[in-house]
Amino acid sequence: MIRVLLADDEPLILAGIRTVLESAGDIEVVAEAGDGRAAVEEALRHRVDVALVDISMPVLDGLSAVEELARQAPGVRAVVLTSFGVESNVQRALASGTAGFVLKNCRPEELIRAVRAAYEGDAYLSPAVTRMVLGMVTPEPRREAAERLAALTVREADVVHLVAEGLSNAEIGRRLHMSEATIKTYVSRVLAKLGCVNRVQAALLARDAGGPPPRRRPPER
Structure with missing residues (x-):
């Protein structure tokens, strides 16, 4: 089973994501967190494989949580939850080693594929997410x-x-x-x-x- 942490400050979204992931059969949500600090603590406590982290959270934002996880638990694969046109720190997320980006309005099967890909050492990026990310980061010469x-x-x-x-x-x-x-x-x-x-x-x-x-x-x- 793939052990997953969900981090989002909206209980309804947490419940929906849990339902989607646990319907896959090979994914188990072992911990939830409503802020970034709790996300780091719960990921360490439960030794999760994948952390699905919303960027906008109280106490410690999602990107800071991902950076902290990279330092304290480099084996945890972090996937960032995002929305079109609202993220201003994509470059920071990339530098932190984020395994991928998933849109909050993605189809359920995409979310499952993202978690499986991260667990296997890959990253899931749908064409829509890739276009969004590529359009937001300043090009290298x-x-x-x-x-x-x-x-x-x-x-x-x-x-x-x-x-x-x-x-x-x-x-x-x-x-x-x-x-x-x-x-x-x-x-x-x-x-x-x-x-x-x-x-x-x-x-x-x-x-x-x-x-x-x-x-x-x-x-x-």
Whole structure:
């Protein structure tokens, strides 16, 4: 079972998310919190796998809670709950190592996929969330971004640009005719080469580079 913490200061939202997640069968909500400080304490107390954290909370905001979790419990994968057009600290969330962003009005199956992806070391970013995040963060100069991506092989570049489209590992695998496990390995390798904390940062870098690079190297075998 995937052990999950829910953190939101609205009881009705907490109840709704719990119902959705526990309907999955492999997810157990083991703790809830109504503020960021309590979220950190409960995550540590219950040794959760995934923390689903709202940004706007009292005592300690969600982003501060995610940063605190990264320091005290780096094994906890944090997924941020957000809404269109209201977040001004996306860059801060990315730097903290947030596993992903989920819209509060997403479909139930998306929420379940987000938790499973985070648990598996991935991040779930629907195309809508990816577009929102990419549109809110100031671009890195194109030349610098392109130079960083130039270190990738052709296949790694293919993968990172599909990540930027908001595709999951399974979807990328189908697109490139490769197994999901192989794509997961590629994503890990790409993040290490680019010095990115997570898929969101890699997606931003791909956006800033202005599109896929010329295919000057032969594909990997």
